[in-house]
Amino acid sequence: MPQGTERPLRVLLAKLGMDTHTVGITVIAHALREAGMEVIFTGLKQTPAMVATAAIQEDVDVVGVSSLSAGHTRSLPTLARLLREAGAGDKLLLVGGVIPEEDQPLLQEAGVDKIFTMGADTRDIITYLNEWRAAQQAGHS
Amino acid sequence: MKDKSSRAAMQSTRPAQQDDSIAVEAQRWQSDTRGPYVQAHPERRDEFVTQALQWSVNPLYTPADLEAVDFDYLQDLGFPGEYPYTRGTTPNGHRSDFWTMTQVTGFGKGLEWSKRARYMLDQGLSGLILEYDLATTNGYDSDDPLVEGEVGRAGMALDSLEDLEQAFDLPFDKLQYLMSVCNAPQPVNLAMIIAALEKKGVDPKDFVLHIVNGILIEYTCVGRYIYPPKDGLRLATDCIEYIIRHHPNWAPISIIAAQLQPAKANPVQEIAFSLTIACAYIDAVLERGLDIDTVAPYFHFVINVDMDFFEGICKLRAFRKCWARLMRERYGATRPEAMQIRMMTSPTTTALTLQQPLNNIGRLAIMATACALGGAGESMTTPLHDEAHSLPAEDAIRVGAALQHIVAHETGVAETIDPLAGSYYVETLTKQLETAAFAEMDTIFEMGGALKAIESGYFQRALGREQYERNRDIEQGKRKWVGVNHLQLEEEKRQIDIFRLDDSVEAEQVSKVQALRARRDQAAVDRALDEVRIAARNGDNMVPPCLQAVRAYATHGEICHAMRDVFGEHRTDSQLGGI
Numbered sequence: 001m002p003q004g005t006e007r008p009l010r011v012l013l014a015k016l017g018m019d020t021h022t023v024g025i026t027v028i029a030h031a032l033r034e035a036g037m038e039v040i041f042t043g044l045k046q047t048p049a050m051v052a053t054a055a056i057q058e059d060v061d062v063v064g065v066s067s068l069s070a071g072h073t074r075s076l077p078t079l080a081r082l083l084r085e086a087g088a089g090d091k092l093l094l095v096g097g098v099i100p101e102e103d104q105p106l107l108q109e110a111g112v113d114k115i116f117t118m119g120a121d122t123r124d125i126i127t128y129l130n131e132w133r134a135a136q137q138a139g140h141s
Numbered sequence: 142m143k144d145k146s147s148r149a150a151m152q153s154t155r156p157a158q159q160d161d162s163i164a165v166e167a168q169r170w171q172s173d174t175r176g177p178y179v180q181a182h183p184e185r186r187d188e189f190v191t192q193a194l195q196w197s198v199n200p201l202y203t204p205a206d207l208e209a210v211d212f213d214y215l216q217d218l219g220f221p222g223e224y225p226y227t228r229g230t231t232p233n234g235h236r237s238d239f240w241t242m243t244q245v246t247g248f249g250k251g252l253e254w255s256k257r258a259r260y261m262l263d264q265g266l267s268g269l270i271l272e273y274d275l276a277t278t279n280g281y282d283s284d285d286p287l288v289e290g291e292v293g294r295a296g297m298a299l300d301s302l303e304d305l306e307q308a309f310d311l312p313f314d315k316l317q318y319l320m321s322v323c324n325a326p327q328p329v330n331l332a333m334i335i336a337a338l339e340k341k342g343v344d345p346k347d348f349v350l351h352i353v354n355g356i357l358i359e360y361t362c363v364g365r366y367i368y369p370p371k372d373g374l375r376l377a378t379d380c381i382e383y384i385i386r387h388h389p390n391w392a393p394i395s396i397i398a399a400q401l402q403p404a405k406a407n408p409v410q411e412i413a414f415s416l417t418i419a420c421a422y423i424d425a426v427l428e429r430g431l432d433i434d435t436v437a438p439y440f441h442f443v444i445n446v447d448m449d450f451f452e453g454i455c456k457l458r459a460f461r462k463c464w465a466r467l468m469r470e471r472y473g474a475t476r477p478e479a480m481q482i483r484m485m486t487s488p489t490t491t492a493l494t495l496q497q498p499l500n501n502i503g504r505l506a507i508m509a510t511a512c513a514l515g516g517a518g519e520s521m522t523t524p525l526h527d528e529a530h531s532l533p534a535e536d537a538i539r540v541g542a543a544l545q546h547i548v549a550h551e552t553g554v555a556e557t558i559d560p561l562a563g564s565y566y567v568e569t570l571t572k573q574l575e576t577a578a579f580a581e582m583d584t585i586f587e588m589g590g591a592l593k594a595i596e597s598g599y600f601q602r603a604l605g606r607e608q609y610e611r612n613r614d615i616e617q618g619k620r621k622w623v624g625v626n627h628l629q630l631e632e633e634k635r636q637i638d639i640f641r642l643d644d645s646v647e648a649e650q651v652s653k654v655q656a657l658r659a660r661r662d663q664a665a666v667d668r669a670l671d672e673v674r675i676a677a678r679n680g681d682n683m684v685p686p687c688l689q690a691v692r693a694y695a696t697h698g699e700i701c702h703a704m705r706d707v708f709g710e711h712r713t714d715s716q717l718g719g720i
Contacts, residue, residue, distance in 0.1 A: 017275070017287070017288065017289075017290060017291055018274075018275030018276060018278070018279045018281075018287075018288055018291050018365075019275060019291075020275075020363060020364030020365050021364075022362070022364060022404075023403065023404055023405065023608050026605050026608045026609065027608050027609055027612040030605070030608075030609035031609070031612075031613075043712070044364050045279070045287070047286075047287065069275055069291060069294055069295050071289075071290035071291045071294065073290070074289060074290035075289075075290055117495060118495045119494065119495050119496060119625055121616050122612065122616060123616060
């Protein structure tokens, strides 16, 4: 596909469960938009099923979950499974926030593609997303 | 005669002459001394600004700067314990008593909370803060599918009176103060605490229960709301009214400016948003027939201090003065207590880093010192250095408690009252903050006050912008942050222990609440829940029907659902952060 007609990367940003810390996700939303991506925010208090449905309906490329309480060890594996079961396992699944190191292998095994912990640079996230996109396109062509 | 009049003339012109001569001398110093030096030694950066407000900081402050902001000692400062309270609300600073030293606790089941609370009291703390898990603060029982994975994690799980009966297995003789942090379902939590104290036989007059009850901040930036803003405001007002009328020694409301700050409100927004939010509650309580001199002393603020030492210190000083002026000028308060702001101060968690977490102990000590220098308020709470990693571990609790004692006993900052008063920089910045805060408050009052500012998303959008811009400053290195964008370590070894809550807590809590439902008098519960719905519809004070329901062992979630039936739910989530 020629560069000019390429559609912007579509990213769904989500907050799961009762975790309502929004500063990180707000910063990411602004930064991704400034980098030319389309950002959709689910709103608060979502279940994994609600996020999976939104990801499919909105036809996003990337699902980014922000987690600052401790519920991630359960909710993220569920979300990854629901996406796979709905045939949307090819969407990039990211998580950011307070994710202790010892939880990371569990999340990766469950299907989380990449973990950004607190303090991650938005420019690194953008670079990661752009590289992932480029690799996807190389793979498809 | 001649002598006398010429002396009088001299006296009357003297201050102006003095200031002029200082301004003239300052200019001379700039061109003769500083100018050539800076030419030879260029400055470290292009511009020097304060951390949050990004206000320009001069190389030097002199009496000429005080003149420029129209500083007047008697009007702007006065004396400690007297209007406008800039130098403190008490006449003797911390020479009579230190502030109450507290820390946040609360996770797991009631029994575990009790164990940790005892540990904290043994470390020399006299006050406790009880936080609830996110299921509780959002009004769901532990067995609700929506809260799976959250039970007992961010605080204590409170499903029924049974949980608090266990949590309150505490030495109440050591405990002077208990703060219960809950906003959206506040009448339910308040009712649970009242009922639990009754069961324990604790005289409510013997200690201070302090409920946070700050729902308007939740709509602004935190997000733990249930009902629409106007209903949230009504429930908060119910609790305030109930406490003032029935437990006048308790504290019915806190305005947590400390939640605006992590949402990146700058100090002007912190003062203006939190004071206009206070006015929204005050207006509502006054409509219930109470008067300002009775109501105002009940308002309490929790205010964070960030790493910019002077922004933090001046913010605390400006807060005191702005409150005093607002109560006198807007409401015509006359009692001194109505004009003396009550506050708890705290170092902010947002200054802490995940990287090199032990550095956070240094940061906490500096911020706690700033709190003390700004006039710590009645109490200070210190977050813990490992909070960015996970929920706090016991070692961190000990260090956090010690830290306040170090500031109090070892630094000497509490030995004299308001020790930084008269600093040309501190007084200039304090006055600038006050002026800017009043300008922002005028804007908010013009749009109809804080409730309208929330309903229109004004607060939320303003904070979203600040969040993005402050983060960008750090990423672009405009602000250096050790461990984050300065002096980073390549391979970081883990230096701290992490507290882990056993997953079995959730399972146990779920079976406990289900067992309770099976054995209680269901007909009594149903009747009590009907009463809750009727009172909600009729506009009655919600605390008494909640108390009845709690005594019948209706669960926390059931009572919240009964109110959902009447009020509905607030669902404009995407407003948060202006995303």
